[in-house]
Each structure stands twice: as C-alpha cells, then as structure tokens.
Amino acid sequence: MNTILKTQGLNKVYSLGSFPRTIKVHALDDVNLNIESDEPVIVSLVGESGSGKTTLAKVILRLVQPSSGAVTVAGHSVAGKGTRPNHTEFLRTVQPIFQNPFEAFSQHRTVDSYLRETAERVGKLPKDAAIHAVEEALAAVGMQYSDVRGKYPNQFSGGELQRASVARALIPRPQLIVADEPVSMIDASRRMIIINLFLALKEEYRTSFLYITHDLATAYYISDYIAVMNKGRIVEFGDAKQVLSRPQHEYTQLLLDSIPRLNSRWVERRNPTTG
Amino acid sequence: MIRLDNIVATYTTQRGQVNAVDGVTLEIPDSIVMGIAGESGCGKSTLMKVLYGDIGFPLSLSSGSVDYGLVNERGEPVTADNIRNEWFRHISYIPQSSMSSLNPVVRIRDQFVDFPATAGRKKEVLAQVRDFVQKLGLPPESIDAYPHQLSGGMRQRIMVAMATFFQPEIILADEPTTALDVVVQKSILLLLLDLQKEMGNTILLVSHDMGVHYQVTDKMLIMYAAKVVEYADTDDIFHNPLHPYTLMLTNSLPTIGDERARRGLPGSPPSLWEPQVGCRFAARCPIATDRCRQEEPPFVEYQRGHFSACHFAGDVAALKESMQAGPSLSEVVRDTSKLMSDLEADR
Numbered sequence: 001m002n003t004i005l006k007t008q009g010l011n012k013v014y015s016l017g018s019f020p021r022t023i024k025v026h027a028l029d030d031v032n033l034n035i036e037s038d039e040p041v042i043v044s045l046v047g048e049s050g051s052g053k054t055t056l057a058k059v060i061l062r063l064v065q066p067s068s069g070a071v072t073v074a075g076h077s078v079a080g081k082g083t084r085p086n087h088t089e090f091l092r093t094v095q096p097i098f099q100n101p102f103e104a105f106s107q108h109r110t111v112d113s114y115l116r117e118t119a120e121r122v123g124k125l126p127k128d129a130a131i132h133a134v135e136e137a138l139a140a141v142g143m144q145y146s147d148v149r150g151k152y153p154n155q156f157s158g159g160e161l162q163r164a165s166v167a168r169a170l171i172p173r174p175q176l177i178v179a180d181e182p183v184s185m186i187d188a189s190r191r192m193i194i195i196n197l198f199l200a201l202k203e204e205y206r207t208s209f210l211y212i213t214h215d216l217a218t219a220y221y222i223s224d225y226i227a228v229m230n231k232g233r234i235v236e237f238g239d240a241k242q243v244l245s246r247p248q249h250e251y252t253q254l255l256l257d258s259i260p261r262l263n264s265r266w267v268e269r270r271n272p273t274t275g
Numbered sequence: 276m277i278r279l280d281n282i283v284a285t286y287t288t289q290r291g292q293v294n295a296v297d298g299v300t301l302e303i304p305d306s307i308v309m310g311i312a313g314e315s316g317c318g319k320s321t322l323m324k325v326l327y328g329d330i331g332f333p334l335s336l337s338s339g340s341v342d343y344g345l346v347n348e349r350g351e352p353v354t355a356d357n358i359r360n361e362w363f364r365h366i367s368y369i370p371q372s373s374m375s376s377l378n379p380v381v382r383i384r385d386q387f388v389d390f391p392a393t394a395g396r397k398k399e400v401l402a403q404v405r406d407f408v409q410k411l412g413l414p415p416e417s418i419d420a421y422p423h424q425l426s427g428g429m430r431q432r433i434m435v436a437m438a439t440f441f442q443p444e445i446i447l448a449d450e451p452t453t454a455l456d457v458v459v460q461k462s463i464l465l466l467l468l469d470l471q472k473e474m475g476n477t478i479l480l481v482s483h484d485m486g487v488h489y490q491v492t493d494k495m496l497i498m499y500a501a502k503v504v505e506y507a508d509t510d511d512i513f514h515n516p517l518h519p520y521t522l523m524l525t526n527s528l529p530t531i532g533d534e535r536a537r538r539g540l541p542g543s544p545p546s547l548w549e550p551q552v553g554c555r556f557a558a559r560c561p562i563a564t565d566r567c568r569q570e571e572p573p574f575v576e577y578q579r580g581h582f583s584a585c586h587f588a589g590d591v592a593a594l595k596e597s598m599q600a601g602p603s604l605s606e607v608v609r610d611t612s613k614l615m616s617d618l619e620a621d622r
Contacts, residue, residue: 048456142618157543163618187314188483189527193539193617196607200615214456221529221537221604244531258457260486262513262530266461267468271508272307272493273580 001036003072004208005043005060005176008032010069012055012232027055028066029232035225040202042209044219044240046255047229053212056229057180060210061096074175091122095169099181101161105153111161112148115168122172137167140205141197159190166197170205180212195222216259220244228252277303277326277445277477282339284318284325287332293547294337295321297501300574303494305344305444308471308478310492310509312485312524314544317498319481323449326479327368328358345444363390367438371450373430377422383433384418387440408436411466428459435466442474449481464491485525489513497521500544500555503574507581517583517591520556526598535599536607541620554586562587562594 012028029052035043045053058064059079060071070080076093077083085093098104105111112134119130135145141163153161162182169177179198183191195218198209213219219226223240228251236249247253284296296318303309311319321334330336336355345353345365353361362368370376378386387404388397405415413432422430431451438446448467452460468491471478482488488495488509495512497505497520505518516522523540542559545551554572557563566586574584585591 048458142615159543188485189314189523189540190543191539192527192529192537193541196536196538197618199604199607217529217531220531254458256531258461259531260457260461260464260484260490262486262489262525266465266490269491269509270307270493271510272304273508 002038003075004035004037004041005074005210006034006072007056007060008070008072010056010059010071011067012052012059012064013067026232027052028059028069031056031069031232031234033227033234033237037208037224040206040208041224042198042202042211042222044223044226045210045212045229046214046216046219046226048214048255051229052232053229054180055232057096057178057210057212060176060178061094062090088122088124091174092172093174094176094178095172095174097162097165097169097177097179097182100185101156101158101165102153104165105161107153110150110152111156111164112145112150115148115164115171118168118171133171134167137170138164140170140201141167143167159186159194162186162194163197166194166201170201170207173205174207176208176210178210178212181214182211183218184213184215191218198222216244216255228255276305276344277301278342278344279303279326280340280342282322282325282341283337284321284330285335285337286321287335290548295334295501295547296325297547297551299339299503301496301503301506303477303479305477306471306475307493308468308480308491310488310495311479311481311498312483312488312495313498315483316544318501319498320449322498323368323447323479323481325355326445327366327447328355328362329368330355343445361443363443364441365443366445366447367441367443369434369438369446369448369451371453373427373434373454374422376434377430379422382419382421383425387418387437404436404440407440408433411436411470412462427455428463431455431459431463432466435463435470439470439474439476442476444476446471446476446478448478450483451480452487453482453484460487467491485528497524500551501547502555502584503582504556504585505583507578507583511578511581515581515592516595517577517581517588518556518585519560519562519587519591519594522591522595522598523559526595534603534605536602536604538601538617541617554584562590 010028010031014025014027016023016025047053059066062079066079071078073093076085078085078090105114115134116130119125119133123133125133138145143163148164183194186194199222201207220240226240226243227234228236230251236243236252247256279299279301282296282299283294285292285294313319325336341355343353347353384401388400404418408418409415411432413429452463492509495509496503499520505521512521513525527537527540529537540559545555553569554567557567572584572586574582576582577588
C-alpha cells in the first residue's frame with residue numbers, strides 16, 4: 001500500500017492579542033490522518049468555518065508552519081520541524097487549487113504565462129515541450145491552448161478560469177491536488193461539471209485529491225474517504241458513504257441534520273394554490 | 276396580494292442601458308413565503324431592489340408598476356412611488372451581509388431606535404426590544420454590544436430582529452443565510468418561519484440554494500436571464516416542473532444517499548447586452564427546437580396557479596423521467612468520455 005497522505009500529531013496554535021492577555025487558538029489539535037491506497041483516491045475534508053480545514057490545507061501546502069507534528073505526502077516528507085524538501089520536488093508532489101480563481105491569478109498577467117511557467121520551472125521542460133505539456137493539460141480539462149493564449153483572467157468566466165487553474169495544477173503531474181472550496185464560487189448549474197472533472201482526472205491522470213468543502217452532498221458524491229473536522233480535531237474519519245449514511249459522532253449527525261435536503265422537510269409547508 | 280405589472284428595471288452604465296429585469300408580471304398571495312431562485316445575474320436581486328423601492332442611479336424602473344395591496348396613513352394605495360415611506364413599518368429588508376449592514380461604531384441598541392417613529396420614547400421601545408431579542412434566542416444584553424463583538428449568527432439574528440420588530444406585512448430577505456454555516460443557517464431559517472407563522476406576513480426570499488427553498492418556501496419563482504420562466508407552488512416546482520431550466524436547477528446537484536450521476540448544465544446565460552430573440556434558455560436547453568430559437572414563449576398559466584414560459588411545457592415530465600433513468604455514478608466514471616463532452620460543451 002502506498003501512503004497518499006499522512007499527518008502525525010499535527011498541531012497549529014495561533015496566539016491572539018498582546019502579552020498579558022494572549023489567547024491561544026488551537027487551529028489544529030493533534031490531527032492524525034493516514035490514508036493508504038494503491039489506487040488514487042479523493043478524500044473530502046468537511047466542517048464548519050473555523051474548524052481548521054483551511055489551516056490543514058495550508059500546512060500541507062507549506063504555506064503555514066505547524067507548531068508540531070509532521071506531514072508526509074506520497075512518501076515525501078513535506079512539513080514539520082526541520083523539514084526542508086527540495087522546492088521543485090515538493091511542487092511535483094503537491095499542487096493547490098484555490099477557492100477564487102480571480103484572486104489566484106494576477107489581473108496583470110496572461111493565464112497561459114502561468115501555465116507555461118509551471119511547465120518550464122516545475123516540470124523542467126524546454127520551451128517546445130512545455131507548450132506541449134500545457135496543451136495536454138488543457139485538453140484534460142476540455143480546453144484548447146488557443147482558447148487561453150494571450151487572455152487575461154477577466155476575459156474568462158469563473159468556471160473556465162477554475163478549469164484553467166485545474167490544468168495548471170495538473171502540469172507537473174502531482175500525486176496530490178489540494179482543492180480548497182474549488183466550486184463555491186461557481187454557479188450551481190455548472191458546479192457539477194468541475195466536480196465530475198475531478199472524478200475523470202482521478203481515473204485518467206491517477207491524481208489523488210484532498211477536497212476541502214462545507215458541502216456534504218458533493219463530498220458524498222465524489223469522495224472515497226471523508227474526514228469531519230470540528231474545532232481543530234478530526235472527529236470522524238472513514239469510508240465516505242458509510243460516514244455520511246451511518247454517522248457515529250454526534251457532530252457529524254448535527255451537520256447532517258442541518259443540511260437543507262430535498263427529500264424531507266424540517267417543518268410542514270403549505271401549497272397556496274391547492275390549500 | 277402584491278401585484279407586479281410588467282416590471283422592467285434598467286441599469287444605465289457607460290456602455291449603455293441593460294434590462295436586468297425584463298417584463299415581470301405576477302401576483303403574490305398574502306401570508307406566504309415565496310422563494311426566488313436562479314443563477315447569478317438572472318435579475319433576482321434587482322427584482323428585490325425594485326420591490327423594496329430602493330431605486331436610484333444607476334438603477335431605474337423604466338416601465339411597470341407594483342401594487343402592494345396596502346394603504347398608507349393618508350388612505351392612498353401603496354405603490355412603487357411611495358413605498359419608501361413605509362420602510363420598516365410595512366416592508367423591511369434582511370440583507371446578506373450583516374457585517375456591512377450594521378454600523379460598526381454604533382452600539383446595536385442605538386441602531387435599533389434610530390428612527391423617527393421612536394422619537395421621545397426610546398427607553399420604552401428599548402425595553403420592548405430587549406424582550407423581543409430574547410424571544411429570538413439572543414441574550415437581552417446583546418443589544419448593548421458593538422457588531423464586531425457578536426458572532427455572524429448572532430448578528431444575522433439581530434438583522435432578523437430589526438426587520439421583524441414592527442411586524443411589517445412584507446419582509447424581503449436577500450440570501451439571508453448564505454454567509455453562515457449550515458447549523459446556524461437552519462436555526463435562522465426556522466426562526467424566520469416561526470415569526471412568519473405568528474405574524475402572518477409575506478416573506479420573499481432570494482437564495483441560490485435549492486435545498487433552502489424546498490425547506491422554507493410555499494411558492495417559488497424561477498428566473499433566467501432577466502425573465503421569469505416558472506412560477507408555482509414549491510412542491511410543483513420540485514415534483515412537477517413545467518420548464519426545463521427548473522428541472523435542471525433542481526436536478527443538477529447531488530443529494531446524500533443518491534448514487535445517480537449528476538451532470539452540470541453546460542454553457543452560460545445569454546449576454547443581456549445583445550438583443551434577445553426567441554427563448555433565452557434555448558441555447559442550453561436539451562429539448563429546444565427552431566421554434567424556440569425564433570419565437571419567444573409566452574408566460575402562461577398551464578395549471579391552476581402554475582405558470583411557465585416554455586413552448587414545450589408538456590414535454591418536461593418526459594425529460595424528467597429520462598434524467599432519472601440516467602446512468603449511475605460508477606458507470607459514468609468508467610466512461611469518462613461523457614464527462615469530457617460536457618466540458619467541451621461548456622465553453
């Protein structure tokens with residue numbers, strides 16, 4: 001079995017306020033995850049805002065130093081005290097997709113320049129091969145190089161730009177893509193196009209995903225495993241279908257009860273026409 | 276009964292004029308919760324602004340009228356021209372972001388009594404406010420706080436309290452729970468429903484979350500590209516839709532326990548800057564014909580209280596059946612070419 005993602009005793013403490021009255025906030029509180037599989041997997045990380053989901057993503061992406069503990073992705077140690085992975089190698093292991101693609105790309109640069117730069121610097125490809133890699137990655141998300149070439153972010157719709165950012169993440173062929181709320185900015189009618197794209201890429205590109213969301217329904221739809229976070233702790237982890245159909249922890253139960261479902265109502269409603 | 280007659284709302288920009296709401300005619304019965312749904316840019320928030328009478332540059336009401344079914348103090352009927360005088364007393368508004376609606380440097384209690392109606396008897400009113408917020412599940416001291424001292428859910432409760440304190444006949448809520456977590460969202464929505472039941476007012480609720488609509492609304496209005504495409508009882512919208520767009524909206528997102536593959540709706544709404552010919556949904560519609568591309572469908576009452584703007588409203592039931600017999604998730608994953616064709620189409 002290959003280790004896809006492993007965290008050991010991960011803690012992150014933020015200190016708020018000034019000296020005599022500092023408040024310590026445990027954004028991550030002893031997080032231990034161990035995901036092993038020979039096949040690529042999609043793991044969902046769900047919880048309310050402030051539960052620590054994004055902090056965990058940032059630690060895995062080396063954007064935040066953990067207070068203690070360590071993270072391993074696909075056999076590469078990526079975070080923890082004294083861990084200094086080779087930068088290029090790290091970027092070939094883990095790649096991010098962010099919530100708002102309009103903030104992820106600069107308004108003053110063309111989108112294709114990001115894609116080519118990723119291919120040249122991270123993929124270490126010469127110019128011609130880099131363009132080929134960009135074309136291939138764009139094809140994987142159903143776009144063409146000519147659609148993207150010379151265009152600035154404001155010339156795309158949110159869905160298209162998010163797909164371009166998925167293509168960028170694919171170029172170095174990473175083992176794990178960390179996607180932090182990748183569809184919350186996209187209109188409901190087109191959201192499933194991106195979600196289905198993740199499923200297709202898992203099969204075709206053999207990439208694993210850490211899908212961070214507050215939407216349990218899409219998490220149920222795409223994930224193999226699910227981790228439920230509350231107050232910096234992982235309160236429940238397991239097979240996605242099992243956790244969401246037979247939750248063991250009362251917090252998971254509370255979350256599930258609060259979803260506005262389409263099959264049973266909290267309170268009776270009337271039909272004004274028929275009475 | 277609120278009557279809207281051929282509402283056209285126009286934004287004037289440097290590029291020219293664009294109609295964000297383009298000919299909406301409706302009757303909304305009293306004492307119901309009505310939901311308004313549609314994609315971003317479909318005109319749902321503009322329609323709310325028009326109803327609230329919050330019209331000012333760049334937005335203007337270029338034609339149409341609203342009759343609120345109310346009379347003001349002078350015995351005149353309340354219409355779009357004088358609705359502003361009835362703010363808070365007869366019509367109130369719950370915005371999406373409580374943080375940008377409450378004044379950050381003024382205590383909440385002072386924002387509560389900051390109207391001419393309470394002049395001279397602030398103490399008495401404040402005592403009532405304390406009782407009222409307590410009924411809404413907030414500690415009475417919470418009105419002594421500044422907005423930043425309260426959590427997002429508490430602030431949204433304060434917004435609900437402000438909007439309902441004078442028991443207005445009409446409450447407009449524009450995405451009132453979008454910024455909140457599901458657990459808090461449920462408590463706020465149930466609170467609104469309780470208050471509505473007790474006071475018997477009409478609530479118009481804008482949300483992009485179809486689950487929220489299913490849970491709280493009695494009737495629903497579906498908008499697409501500045502037009503109303505369907506208007507019916509909520510149960511009919513979900514179980515017996517007469518417009519393909521409604522069907523796509525209610526069926527595009529997955530639900531827990533359902534293994535069916537979901538497909539998004541490729542493409543995007545037409546640009547409202549261009550002149551519109553035919554049905555505005557035709558380019559994304561699976562059952563569109565040449566007739567749809569040339570002739571604009573009228574907004575017709577197909578069944579009692581069930582309006583739709585579709586030439587082929589009768590064929591939507593068959594489309595629904597074929598969608599429900601669609602492939603399961605595992606089949607789609609095995610054949611990713613189907614997913615790729617959606618991606619190709621969505622450009």
